[in-house]
Amino acid sequence: MSAPLLQTSGLTIRFGGVTAVDQVDFTLREAELRCLIGPNGAGKSTFFKLLTGQLPPTEGHVHLRGQDISGARPHEIARQGVGIKTQVPNVFNALSVQENLWIAARHKHTPTFATELTDKILTQLRLTGIANKEVGQLAHGQRQWVEIGTVLAGEPELILLDEPAAGMTHEEVERTAELILEINKSRALIVVEHDMQFIKMIARTVTVLHQGAVLIEDDVARVLEDARVRDVYLGKGLAA
Amino acid sequence: MQILTGMKGALIGSVIAAAAIIAAPFYVDLFQIMQLTVFAAMAVLALSLGFIWGYGGILCFGQTSFFGLGAYAYAVSAINFGDSTPAILLAILVPVVFAALLGYFMIYGGISDVYLGVITLTVSLILFNLVNSTAGDFYKIGEARLGGFNGIPGVPTFNLPGNPGYILTPEQAWMVTGIALILVYLGLRVLIASSFGRIIIAIRENETRAALLGYDPRIYKLITFMIGGAIAGFAGALYVNWGAFVSPTIFALGLSAQIIIWVIIGGRGTLIGPVIGCLLLQWMVTEIGAQQALDANFILGAILIIFVLLVPKGIAPTLRDLALSRLGRGETAPPEARVKVKT
């Protein structure tokens, strides 16, 4: 059997006294769509930072298709085919929407092909109308779309989305869900999200993080019924 | 407007400027030609910082290090070879190698932007002290005596390439310097419009995002820093060619500060801005110096404060914004204007 797309073993990071990610063993198959949930401060974003090389693990390993990438730099991991939309938007503010995507596409492609790929993604994400707008001047929801577009333009095989629906209108959230399912036809994704409606729209398997550790990992229906998950989320509207 | 600000505009403007440069000796006297020559040499230096700071986001407080190294490399080689052509090449090569080493240590060492400023400034002061203490016969490179604080006088000026016997007249040296300024400007415009240019701007805007897309910010920054060193070194050769003389004051703090002021006043994130800032301020300082009623440094400081408070973007971007809003264009400005600098 070939190695899974992504596998972490005993992945841990400590900030002084805080163990933000605690002995996480996580496996993702090729072309899988996984939802990662957990209350604020559970360590979801930090887990993503460990996967993308933005932080080096204190302990443990990350393997991408069997290759150990723990401690590699962000650009090296990106070149291995991992793309991420971060929780706090990371975009090129002074550049136009088109230029943001083009920079991403240019990494693998010639300028001409990068332009074509950019146009295609702009159309797919319905961003063509604002292609020449400066990203710094867009609303938060639109900036999220731009960042998702940028990630797609990099053509990664594994896409990490950290709260992609935050700050979006209901209609935008639905479109985001559709888009994720569309992307998942050809690529693997891990999606972190707070919005349970959203999770219900897209999720199959869900992993719940709590205080840095995996609390439960199961089919979406079972996870949402789980008493421990309810406890963790108490007062956060999950029970509803 | 698109045409005036785009590449075509740069070309048309350059052709007009080149024509003016060639025509100038017929209209102005030799003294003014000499003055224009040093202005143009300094404008090349201004471009070097305008590029690495405005587009690469690297605020180098010691751009004079490369300027001075270029000047000394030119002087020493011109004296030894008796030919300016290899001397000009060395004036570019020596600072590039120095920038590569210094830049590698700083950028790959993960030094923050602030410390980069401090270190580059310190390096320029170290070079000043080093060269300052090279008085006496002991400090010779080949035929060239470094001369310590007295500097190196009588440096051979530019000759026709391949013909060291033919020394350029001051008018010809002016044309060479002026055209060199235009070529450096156009070269940088092409570079910025290229993929490399787009990527360094992206890295300046958001280094994390660039890295997450697979670009290694370090190598791009290092190359940017080296290009800045090359241009500053070339400016050093142009400067020595103007005065046939170089001394350690070329590394001094005052000049480092001036370059930064030129770029701030002219406008970061543009190339024409630093050139305008440099020419304007040098002209003003010369005028003030000539009438001797006011202190030039005082005026320079006052102008800087006024600009930082009232025209924070600098001359070129402000003029462009005005022109664009006059035309009532709702869309974004052309790429060069859009590129802003975080402060």
Ligand SMILES: Nc1ncnc2c1ncn2[C@@H]1O[C@H](COP(=O)(O)OP(=O)(O)O)[C@@H](O)[C@H]1O
């Ligand atoms: N750079 C850091 N330094 C110190 N503590 C951090 C750092 N980053 C995250 N943390 C802590 O790690 C925990 C997990 O944070 P985070 O991964 O952002 O949670 P989530 O994304 O699940 O809301 C929090 O307690 C947070 O305060």
Ligand SMILES: [Mg+2]
């Ligand atoms: Mg988070």
